[in-house]
Amino acid sequence: MAVAAPITFNTALPVSKGEFVNREQLVLTRSGRDPSGADRKARGNALVSVLAYGISGKLTLFGMLPFLDKELKMPMPGAGSVKRSSRGFGDTSVFLRYTLHQQDQRGSTFRLAAFGGVKIPTGSDSDVDALGPLPVPLQSGSGSWDGFGGLVTTWQTLAFQVDAQLSYAVNTRANNFQAGNVARLDGSFQYRLFPRELQSGVPAYVYGVLETNLIHRDRNSFMGQPDPNSGGITVFLAPGIQYVTRRYILEAAVQIPVVQNLNGNTLENSYVVRTGFRWNF
Amino acid sequence: MRSIIVLMSVFIWWSTDAFAEETHYLLGVDGMSCPFCVYGIEKQLKRIDGVEDVSTNLGEGNIWVEATNTDVLSEESTRQLLEDAGFTLRSFEIHRPGDHEHEASDSGEHD
Numbered sequence: 395m396a397v398a399a400p401i402t403f404n405t406a407l408p409v410s411k412g413e414f415v416n417r418e419q420l421v422l423t424r425s426g427r428d429p430s431g432a433d434r435k436a437r438g439n440a441l442v443s444v445l446a447y448g449i450s451g452k453l454t455l456f457g458m459l460p461f462l463d464k465e466l467k468m469p470m471p472g473a474g475s476v477k478r479s480s481r482g483f484g485d486t487s488v489f490l491r492y493t494l495h496q497q498d499q500r501g502s503t504f505r506l507a508a509f510g511g512v513k514i515p516t517g518s519d520s521d522v523d524a525l526g527p528l529p530v531p532l533q534s535g536s537g538s539w540d541g542f543g544g545l546v547t548t549w550q551t552l553a554f555q556v557d558a559q560l561s562y563a564v565n566t567r568a569n570n571f572q573a574g575n576v577a578r579l580d581g582s583f584q585y586r587l588f589p590r591e592l593q594s595g596v597p598a599y600v601y602g603v604l605e606t607n608l609i610h611r612d613r614n615s616f617m618g619q620p621d622p623n624s625g626g627i628t629v630f631l632a633p634g635i636q637y638v639t640r641r642y643i644l645e646a647a648v649q650i651p652v653v654q655n656l657n658g659n660t661l662e663n664s665y666v667v668r669t670g671f672r673w674n675f
Numbered sequence: 676m677r678s679i680i681v682l683m684s685v686f687i688w689w690s691t692d693a694f695a696e697e698t699h700y701l702l703g704v705d706g707m708s709c710p711f712c713v714y715g716i717e718k719q720l721k722r723i724d725g726v727e728d729v730s731t732n733l734g735e736g737n738i739w740v741e742a743t744n745t746d747v748l749s750e751e752s753t754r755q756l757l758e759d760a761g762f763t764l765r766s767f768e769i770h771r772p773g774d775h776e777h778e779a780s781d782s783g784e785h786d
Contacts (some may be wrong), residue, residue, distance in 0.1 A: 407717075408760070409761070410759065412759075448715075448761070449758060450759065451762075452761070496763075499736070500735075501708055501736050502706070502708055503705070503706035503708055552708050555708075590682050598710060599709060638711055639710050640710050640711065641711075643711060663742065672711075
């Protein structure tokens with residue numbers, strides 16, 4: 395997330411030593427197709443804050459903290475339907491990214507980086523409402539220490555950029571619940587739409603962006619028993635746009651699920667909207 | 676008398692300017708491919724004592740540095756600065772005003 399980079403995942407591009415990059419992204423998730431026929435609907439709004447610090451030209455430290463606002467509408471026997479919600483800071487993620495291979499030429503670069511980190515259970519996992527404890531998916535925090543890591547590669551030229559990432563997250567148990575592990579394969583293509591020809595200086599760019607996310611989630615488990623109505627495969631296609639200057643980036647994308655092969659009665663995604671900015675300071 | 680004072684003032688101004696040894700460095704930078712990359716490099720250069728101005732040409736992959744004298748940057752320190760920023764020094768040239776020839780160095784680190 396250091397330079398012009400994917401909107402829905404990370405990049406292998408550097409953060410200068412001793413410098414910071416801040417990213418703020420608003421993520422609006424809407425789920426609506428309910429295979430169970432119960433007409434459940436879920437809404438999630440998140441403001442995700444990321445701070446990146448360049449430890450060296452190859453090593454970057456990231457901290458990520460979301461503020462979450464979740465709501466679930468579900469049927470209630472004898473009462474029609476009921477809405478349950480929560481709001482608060484979620485779990486904090488801290489990770490390092492290290493450049494394994496770097497090949498620089500005039501006007502282009504190719505990088506391969508490894509990253510790895512931990513998700514710290516700083517969010518609340520015991521919120522309650524009038525009906526009692528909130529379901530686990532509605533809690534702001536997971537209550538569990540989880541690990542994740544992967545590889546990310548970037549090829550950037552003056553005209554376009556291609557990024558790809560392979561990652562895996564291992565979730566541990568908390569409160570008798572364990573979320574399924576998650577494997578992801580992400581890709582991004584960013585093409586410079588403006589200016590068409592580069593003049594002197596450092597002009598602002600407008601990139602057209604097309605990204606794809608293949609996400610496989612294992613089944614969740616409760617008290618050691620797998621939940622048949624969880625997990626599965628989702629493939630998103632995400633068109634987007636970026637405005638890139640020396641100092642800041644403005645960006646927006648919509649993730650559209652083109653494949654959803656989810657287990658049992660898992661609530662399906664309708665769409666995810668992402669918009670935000672990044673800035674150097 | 677007045678004309679003598681004016682002439683002496685002009686002479687002193689010219690002498691001071693001549694002795695300033697203003698120097699330009701032309702840095703070839705590899706790996707620099709988008710506007711957001713440039714900020715970190717320019718910020719690092721501007722922190723150096725004696726650097727007065729920095730001007731980047733993204734399309735050419737070059738950075739002009741205006742400095743007070745020829746001791747402000749060296750090829751080695753510049754290579755390290757760019758590595759710390761996450762990029763690679765391709766070439767290092769020193770341009771002095773009035774020079775007919777300039778010092779140039781191709782760092783030779785082409786991939």
